[in-house]
Amino acid sequence: MKSLILFAVLAVSFGSTAFTTTENPIKNRNTTTNCHNLDFTLINETGYNISSIFVSPTTENEWGEDIMGRDLLNDGESVDISFHPGENDKKWDIYVTWEGYEADEDVHWIGFDLSTISEITLFYEAKTGKTWAVTK
Numbered sequence: 001m002k003s004l005i006l007f008a009v010l011a012v013s014f015g016s017t018a019f020t021t022t023e024n025p026i027k028n029r030n031t032t033t034n035c036h037n038l039d040f041t042l043i044n045e046t047g048y049n050i051s052s053i054f055v056s057p058t059t060e061n062e063w064g065e066d067i068m069g070r071d072l073l074n075d076g077e078s079v080d081i082s083f084h085p086g087e088n089d090k091k092w093d094i095y096v097t098w099e100g101y102e103a104d105e106d107v108h109w110i111g112f113d114l115s116t117i118s119e120i121t122l123f124y125e126a127k128t129g130k131t132w133a134v135t136k
Contacts, residue, residue, distance in 0.1 A: 036115035046124040048098035057089035
């Protein structure tokens with residue numbers, strides 16, 4: 001299971017910030033031709049107010065810092081997530097916490113090929129612990 005770590009570890013491994021929200025977009029003039037557009041809009045339909053969003057390449061065993069860019073993403077709201085232009089990983093996992101979150105309530109979605117997705121709507125069924133997403 002992935003564990004939370006400090007952003008410094010990601011900054012070292014990526015060489016710079018890999019993603020951000022549109023409130024704080026990152027502009028890098030040193031883009032490579034093999035890069036993918038990984039930016040997407042995340043829509044919260046979990047039934048909970050999300051307090052943190054973490055994303056990590058599927059190949060990684062660690063989560064980075066909260067990248068939501070604001071205090072709360074209410075149920076039914078959306079946020080735009082932008083990646084560093086030099087990011088090459090295509091498949092990503094998403095982990096969220098919400099108001100009243102308990103540490104034993106890990107909720108995540110795995111294996112999104114963000115090079116082919118522009119929108120992700122997250123769903124969660126608390127009674128069963130089932131997560132699912134609809135992508136565009």
